[in-house]
Structure formats: C-alpha cells, structure tokens
Amino acid sequence: xxxxxxxxxxxxxxxxxxxKWGFDFQFNADNAPIGLSEDIVKLISSKxxxxxxxxxxxxxxxxxxxxxxxxxxxxxxxxxxxIDFQKIRYYSxxxxxxNPKSLDEVDPEMLEAFTKLGIPLEEQKKLSGVAVDAxxxxxxxxxxxxxxLEDAGVIFCPISEAVHKYxxxxxxxxxxxxxxxxxxxxTLNSAVFTDGSFIYVPPGVRCPVELMTYFxxxxxxxxxxxxxxxxxxxxxxxxxxxxxxxxxxxxNQLHAAVVELVALDDAEIKYSTLQNWFPGDTNxxxxxxxxxxxxxxxxxxxxKISWTQVETGSAITWKYxxxxxxxxxxxxxxxxxxxxxxxQQADTGTKMIHIGKNTxxxxxxxxxxxxxATNTYRGQVKVLPTAKNARxxxxxxxxxxxxxxxxxxxxxxxxxxxxxxxxxxxTTSKVSDDQLFYTQQRGISLEDANYMIINGFCKGIxxxxxFEFAIEASQLLxxxxxxxxx
Amino acid sequence: MSKNIIEIKNLHASVxxxxxxxxxxxxxxxxxxxxxxxxxxxxxxxxxxxLAGNPSYTVDSGEIIFMGQDLDEMEPDIRACIGxxxxxxxxxxxxxxxxxxxxxxxxxxxxxYNGQEPLSxxxxxxxxxxxxxxxxxxxxxxxxNVNEGFSGGEKKRNEILQLSLLNPKLAIxxxxxxxxxxxxxxxxSQGIDSFSSNENSVLLVTHYQRILNYIQPDFxxxxxxxxxxxxxxxxxxxxxxxxxxxxxSTK
Ligand SMILES: Nc1ncnc2c1ncn2[C@@H]1O[C@H](COP(=O)(O)OP(=O)(O)O)[C@@H](O)[C@H]1O
Ligand SMILES: [Mg+2]
Numbered sequence: 083x084x085x086x087x088x089x090x091x092x093x094x095x096x097x098x099x100x101x102k103w104g105f106d107f108q109f110n111a112d113n114a115p116i117g118l119s120e121d122i123v124k125l126i127s128s129k130x131x132x133x134x135x136x137x138x139x140x141x142x143x144x145x146x147x148x149x150x151x152x153x154x155x156x157x158x159x160x161x162x163x164x165i166d167f168q169k170i171r172y173y174s175x176x177x178x179x180x181n182p183k184s185l186d187e188v189d190p191e192m193l194e195a196f197t198k199l200g201i202p203l204e205e206q207k208k209l210s211g212v213a214v215d216a217x218x219x220x221x222x223x224x225x226x227x228x229x230x231l232e233d234a235g236v237i238f239c240p241i242s243e244a245v246h247k248y249x250x251x252x253x254x255x256x257x258x259x260x261x262x263x264x265x266x267x268x269t270l271n272s273a274v275f276t277d278g279s280f281i282y283v284p285p286g287v288r289c290p291v292e293l294m295t296y297f298x299x300x301x302x303x304x305x306x307x308x309x310x311x312x313x314x315x316x317x318x319x320x321x322x323x324x325x326x327x328x329x330x331x332x333x334n335q336l337h338a339a340v341v342e343l344v345a346l347d348d349a350e351i352k353y354s355t356l357q358n359w360f361p362g363d364t365n366x367x368x369x370x371x372x373x374x375x376x377x378x379x380x381x382x383x384x385x386k387i388s389w390t391q392v393e394t395g396s397a398i399t400w401k402y403x404x405x406x407x408x409x410x411x412x413x414x415x416x417x418x419x420x421x422x423x424x425x426q427q428a429d430t431g432t433k434m435i436h437i438g439k440n441t442x443x444x445x446x447x448x449x450x451x452x453x454x455a456t457n458t459y460r461g462q463v464k465v466l467p468t469a470k471n472a473r474x475x476x477x478x479x480x481x482x483x484x485x486x487x488x489x490x491x492x493x494x495x496x497x498x499x500x501x502x503x504x505x506x507x508x509t510t511s512k513v514s515d516d517q518l519f520y521t522q523q524r525g526i527s528l529e530d531a532n533y534m535i536i537n538g539f540c541k542g543i544x545x546x547x548x549f550e551f552a553i554e555a556s557q558l559l560x561x562x563x564x565x566x567x568x
Numbered sequence: 569m570s571k572n573i574i575e576i577k578n579l580h581a582s583v584x585x586x587x588x589x590x591x592x593x594x595x596x597x598x599x600x601x602x603x604x605x606x607x608x609x610x611x612x613x614x615x616x617x618x619l620a621g622n623p624s625y626t627v628d629s630g631e632i633i634f635m636g637q638d639l640d641e642m643e644p645d646i647r648a649c650i651g652x653x654x655x656x657x658x659x660x661x662x663x664x665x666x667x668x669x670x671x672x673x674x675x676x677x678x679x680x681y682n683g684q685e686p687l688s689x690x691x692x693x694x695x696x697x698x699x700x701x702x703x704x705x706x707x708x709x710x711x712x713n714v715n716e717g718f719s720g721g722e723k724k725r726n727e728i729l730q731l732s733l734l735n736p737k738l739a740i741x742x743x744x745x746x747x748x749x750x751x752x753x754x755x756x757s758q759g760i761d762s763f764s765s766n767e768n769s770v771l772l773v774t775h776y777q778r779i780l781n782y783i784q785p786d787f788x789x790x791x792x793x794x795x796x797x798x799x800x801x802x803x804x805x806x807x808x809x810x811x812x813x814x815x816x817s818t819k
Contacts, residue, residue, distance in 0.1 A: 514660070515623070515624055516660045517660050517662055519620075519622050519623065519624070519644060520656065520659065520660045520662075521662070521670075522621075522643070522644040522645045522648070523620050523644050523645075523647075523648055523653075523654050523656075524645075524648060524670070524673075524674035524677075524730065524734070525645050525648040525649045525674050525675075525677040525678040525681065525734070526645055526673055526674060526677050527643075527645050527677070528643070528645070530673070530677070531645075534662075534665055534669075534670070534673065535662060535664075535665060537664070537665070538662055538663055538664025538665035538713070539663065539664055540664070541664040542664075
C-alpha cells in the first residue's frame with residue numbers, strides 16, 4: 083500500500099542504533115564565535131544583510147534578555163543544569179555560499195546529506211503534494227516547489243529572504259503574536275534568530291500543496307533559534323508541517339524557536355510537528371533542550387488554527403502551542419502525542435485563550451511514558467469576560483510502560499464568563515501484560531504487539547496528520563519504542 | 569499409526585510461586601478432539617496459558633513437545649506461528665486497534681513465518697467476509713476496535729473467527745462455550761466443528777456438558793487440583809453431569 087511511498091522517511095539504515103538520524107555531516111561551516119553579545123547580534127544581522135529596523139528590534143530584545151537574565155523560568159516539571167548562554171554558538175552556516183536561489187545552486191554535498199536523511203530534495207520536484215524547505219543549522223538550504231506556489235500566489239520562503247522581499251508583511255506581523263518580551267526564551271530568540279520559514283497565503287487561496295520545513299542542528303555547540311511566521315489571509319487555507327532531527331552529541335544542544343501564526347477572517351491554518359530531536363543516549367547523556375514558544379492568533383472571525391504534534395525526541399521538551407481565540411466563532415485545536423523514554427522529560431500542553439464570542443477549543447493530549455522518563459501535561463483554558471458562549475473540550479490520556487516512569491496532568495482553568503461550557507476528561511492506563519499476550523498469541527511479535535497497542539492509543543491524533551505524515555509518525559513512534567518491552 | 573500433535577510429560581507449573589499444575593501428562597494425536605472438564609480453580613486455564621507460553625506462568629519442570637519441538641523457551645508468537653491457537657476465556661480489549669488491522673497483521677505474521685506471501689487486501693477481505701458471516705459477525709464489527717464494547721457472546725464469536733482465519737494445527741478452547749445463549753452456542757460449536765479435521769486437533773476446556781451435544785470428543789479428561797485424575801470417552805462426561813465431581817476426589 084502507501085507504506086512504501088516514503089515521502090520523507092528518515093529510516094536511513096545506517097547503524098543498528100535506536101536513534102537513526104544521529105550521523106554527523108562534514109561541511110565547511112561559517113561559524114560565528116561562541117558567546118552572546120551585541121557584536122554577535124550585529125554579526126548575525128549583517129550576515130543576513132538586514133534592514134535597520136530588524137537590527138534595532140534584535141538589539142532591543144538582547145537588552146531585555148540581559149536585563150532579565152537571572153529570571154529564567156523555573157515552574158516547569160523538568161530538571162536540568164543551568165545553561166551558560168555564553169557557551170553557545172549563535173550562528174553557523176554549513177556552506178560557503180548561503181542562500182541558493184534554486185535547487186541547482188545548492189551544494190551537491192548538501193543535497194546528498196538530505197537524501198541520506200531520507201529527504202531527497204531532488205525528488206521533491208517530481209513528487210506531488212509536498213513543498214519542502216530544508217534548514218541546516220542556521221541557514222535555509224533549499225525550498226522546493228516554487229513554481230506551483232508562485233502560480234497560486236503563495237509565498238513560502240526562508241524568513242531571511244522574506245525580510246528583504248516582503249518587508250511590510252514581516253514588519254507588520256513579526257512579534258504581533260509573540261512579543262519579544264513574551265518570555266525568557268522568546269526574548270533570546272528575538273535577539274539571535276537565524277532563519278526559519280515564512281508563509282503568506284493570499285485571500286481566498288487554498289494552498290495547493292502541503293508545506294514542510296525540515297530542521298536539523300548539525301554543528302557542535304550550535305543553538306538553533308529559528309523563527310517561523312505564517313499568515314493566512316481572509317478565507318485562505320494552509321497546511322504546514324515541520325520535521326526535526328539532530329546528530330548524536332554528548333553535550334546538550336539548545337533549540338529555542340518561536341512560531342507565530344496569524345489567521346484572518348475565515349482562514350484556517352493547520353500546523354503539524356514531528357519532533358525527533360536527539361533525545362540523549364540511554365543513560366540520559368546529551369540530547370536537545372527543546373524550549374519553544376508557539377502561538378497562533380485567530381485574529382479574524384470564523385478563523386481556525388489547529389496544532390498537531392508528535393513529540394518523540396529531545397532530552398527535554400518544554401512547549402505549549404497555544405491559540406488566542408480573538409475573532410468571534412473562531413476555533414482552536416490541539417492534538418498531541420508526547421512520548422518519553424529512558425531519561426527524557428516533557429512538560430508540554432497548550433493554552434486556549436477565549437476572547438471572542440462563540441469561540442471553541444478542543445484539546446486532546448496523549449502522553450506515553452517509558453523507561454525512567456516523566457511526562458507532564460500542562461494546559462490552560464482561559465475564558466475572558468468578552469467570550470460569551472465559549473466552549474472547551476479537554477481530554478488527557480496517559481499511558482505508562484513499565485513502573486519507573488511518571489505521568490502528570492496539570493490543567494489550569496480560568497473562567498470569567500458564566501456562559502462558558504467546559505468539559506474535562508483524564509485517564510491513565512498501562513499496556514497490560516494480558517493485552518500483549520493476547521496479541522502475541524495471534525502470531526505477532528512482542529515489539530509489534532506493544533507498538534500496535536500504543537499506536538491504537540494514539541490513533542485519534544494520527545488521523546489529524548496529513549496522510550503521509552501519519553505513516554511517518556507511526557514509524558517514528560515505532561523506532562522510539564524499541565526496547566521498551568521484553 | 570497416528571502421529572501425536574502435542575505431548576505433555578510430567579508438567580509442573582506455577583503462578584506467582586503457587587504451584588498449580590502438578591505432574592500432568594497428556595498426549596493428543598493428529599485429528600483427535602479432547603475435552604478437559606473439571607471444577608473451577610482446578611487449573612484448566614493455567615494449563616491452557618502454559619501451553620500457549622503466557623509469561624505470567626512458570627514451568628517448573630516437565631516437557632511440552634508440540635509438533636516435534638520442545639516448547640521450552642519458545643516465544644508465544646512463534647508457538648502461534650507454528651500452529652498453536654488459544655481461544656481465551658476472557659478475550660481482552662485493545663482500544664484503538666481496529667479488528668481488520670489486527671486480523672490482517674495476525675495472518676500476515678503467520679504466513680510470513682511460514683514462508684508465504686501476505687494475502688492481498690482483496691484476498692484477505694474475501695476470506696474474512698466468508699468466515700465472519702459463518703460466525704455471525706457483521707461488517708460493522710470488523711470496523712470496530714478489537715473486543716472493545718463487545719458483549720460476552722460477541723467476544724467468543726470473535727475468538728472463533730480468529731480460529732477459522734488462522735487455521736492452526738491445535739486449537740485450545742478455554743471455556744469458549746460458557747456464557748453463551750443457545751444460538752451463539754450453536755454458531756460457536758459449528759465453528760469448532762468445521763475447523764476440526766483429520767489434520768487438526770482440538771483441546772476443549774469446559775465445565776459444561778452441554779457443548780458435547782454439538783461436538784463429539786474422542787476423549788474426556790477430568791482435571792482436579794492441577795492434574796488429570798481420570799480419562800475416558802464421551803460417557804464419562806455424561807457420568808459427570810449426573811454425579812458431579814465429588815465422587816472423583818475421593819477416589
Ligand atoms: N494470575 C494468577 N495469580 C494468582 N493465582 C492464580 C492466577 N491465575 C490462576 N490462579 C489460581 O490458580 C488456580 C487455578 O486457576 P485456573 O487455572 O484459572 O482454574 P480453572 O480454569 O480450572 O478454573 C486457582 O486457584 C486460581 O486462583
Ligand atoms: Mg478457567
């Protein structure tokens with residue numbers, strides 16, 4: 083069936099190891115010196131030839147960051163040594179000639195590298211349905227499918243390019259959903275962000291292909307601070323997906339992205355994430371700190387934003403893709419599978435802020451814990467006085483594999499309008515020995531039985547993903563589950 | 569001369585350090601139907617689980633030879649692939665796992681193990697529809713999750729559906745008849761009957777005589793306190809029906 087249509091399969095069969103994406107590429111990299119300072123910010127800005135206003139904004143953010151440097155948030159249910167922000171490299175470009183104009187200009191070695199990762203950019207030209215932007219460390223490597231998108235009037239390009247080509251759009255919307263002062267990591271990102279994707283879908287346009295960005299951290303000691311901005315103009319629709327991997331590293335790598343979505347009247351944005359950053363080894367060494375701010379604003383009436391995430395990677399995941407339901411009748415959705423194994427920690431969930439009338443939100447969060455890992459769902463539903471007839475449905479299910487892992491559910495609810503209707507359900511279950519034995523008795527191996535049962539647990543989420551990625555997600559789950567039974 | 573499908577020699581087995589099976593011997597030949605009867609708690613389900621390799625049960629000593637192979641250390645899925653099937657007394661629910669997917673994966677796994685190509689979706693659907701109809705399982709059930717929200721009778725029919733589909737060498741049926749109304753009992757019995765042949769063997773665990781109105785066993789064994797205390801033909805079942813089990817325990 084469609085299983086062998088490996089659109090972005092990353093099963094590279096390199097080593098017989100659980101993390102199959104851990105190899106390292108040797109490129110000539112153009113690295114900034116390690117450390118954080120005004121000079122570094124200026125260097126990043128000048129590398130990208132940025133206009134004055136953007137440099138000013140970066141410097142303002144940096145100032146704010148330095149002023150609040152001692153106020154690193156501590157409320158999350160995660161545990162990690164203090165990060166020394168002076169020991170991180172804030173800019174690394176993996177090639178001598180950044181910003182290629184088309185695939186033909188892309189370094190052949192880079193193309194080969196992505197093919198090795200299972201993302202054959204060359205073939206993307208032929209495949210129908212997905213346009214890919216690949217980002218290695220700080221720089222966008224290639225964006226495919228440009229012609230078809232141009233015909234539809236859809237802009238899909240690296241944000242560094244959008245700054246030059248569409249400055250009004252970028253200036254108008256960047257920071258409009260996540261202000262530079264929003265939180266510790268968002269502030270840092272605002273100062274040093276390097277690249278990311280920019281999407282604009284014009285009024286009434288249904289984006290003809292799925293858009294995808296593929297992120298990879300490659301260089302040692304490099305932080306990844308990408309910034310993504312998606313604007314769906316009136317009556318438009320776009321479905322976007324991001325995938326992420328990183329090589330094996332003994333040290334932790336920091337990933338602090340900011341994603342902003344804006345949906346105007348009657349527009350819909352579907353945002354899917356397959357997050358598979360290096361989770362650290364089985365002893366808990368290394369791995370990516372994934373501290374990300376993702377927020378969407380349903381600015382217009384009848385608009386809709388839905389977040390679907392499958393989180394299997396990272397040593398620590400700390401993120402709450404949220405929706406500000408500002409327009410009347412707007413809809414926010416959050417569908418999540420977060421799997422933690424070995425020593426991984428995840429504190430993730432969502433915030434749904436109801437502002438407009440008749441706004442509706444749905445939260446379905448599935449947490450899977452194995453090994454010695456902890457998984458926390460943290461969610462907030464807030465109904466402001468203006469949000470007449472707001473509705474929320476929340477369902478949090480936790481699944482435990484073995485008895486050394488943990489699961490926590492922390493819902494915050496704040497209702498300031500008496501017409502609101504909220505429902506909350508939560509369950510905790512285990513993959514039982516009886517279920518495993520029953521399945522095995524039908525000829526299915528223990529690993530497959532475990533996978534089948536867990537896949538069943540996640541089913542409601544996977545169906546929210548674009549079809550190819552649903553297959554991809556369940557493959558990812560399978561790999562992440564290796565060794566959790568038997 | 570008949571060939572044996574399974575031979576159990578001096579089997580001792582326990583659950584959580586409690587000895588349940590105590591020196592049991594049993595031989596089933598190809599094409600034979602055996603029934604094990606016995607009061608609740610005598611160890612019938614334990615025996616069935618041990619034969620199928622449930623890791624919650626421990627074999628303390630003795631041997632189980634199935635199709636000429638020692639089952640010691642053999643994984644449950646491999647036992648299934650070489651032809652051992654257990655219809656569970658209490659089939660478990662698998663939330664989110666579709667029946668179709670479960671059944672197809674089972675058959676594919678077994679075929680793969682035995683060096684056969686997986687069936688195409690169409691071939692499989694034809695086979696599935698044929699058997700589902702026979703056991704009175706409707707299309708709607710195939711779309712549902714495995715055993716989730718099924719009634720007791722539906723779960724038992726589902727076990728028989730899987731039996732038909734997987735067509736094992738030895739079917740162990742643990743109380744597949746209990747809790748069924750008369751219609752369901754007929755369907756289940758027919759399922760077992762059409763499975764059993766000169767090449768297939770049946771080990772039917774029950775504590776009711778009534779299913780024996782539909783299925784004619786070659787041997788009836790009585791199990792008490794972890795061992796077979798007496799064996800005979802169908803007339804033994806009738807005798808048990810009349811007198812109960814007490815007369816045996818004093819023997
Ligand atoms: N998982 C278990 N843990 C502890 N005791 C068990 C377990 N399963 C069965 N037993 C005990 O083993 C004995 C035999 O049970 P079982 O094999 O289910 O008998 P039967 O099927 O003949 O009714 C009973 O005393 C029962 O309580
Ligand atoms: Mg029993």
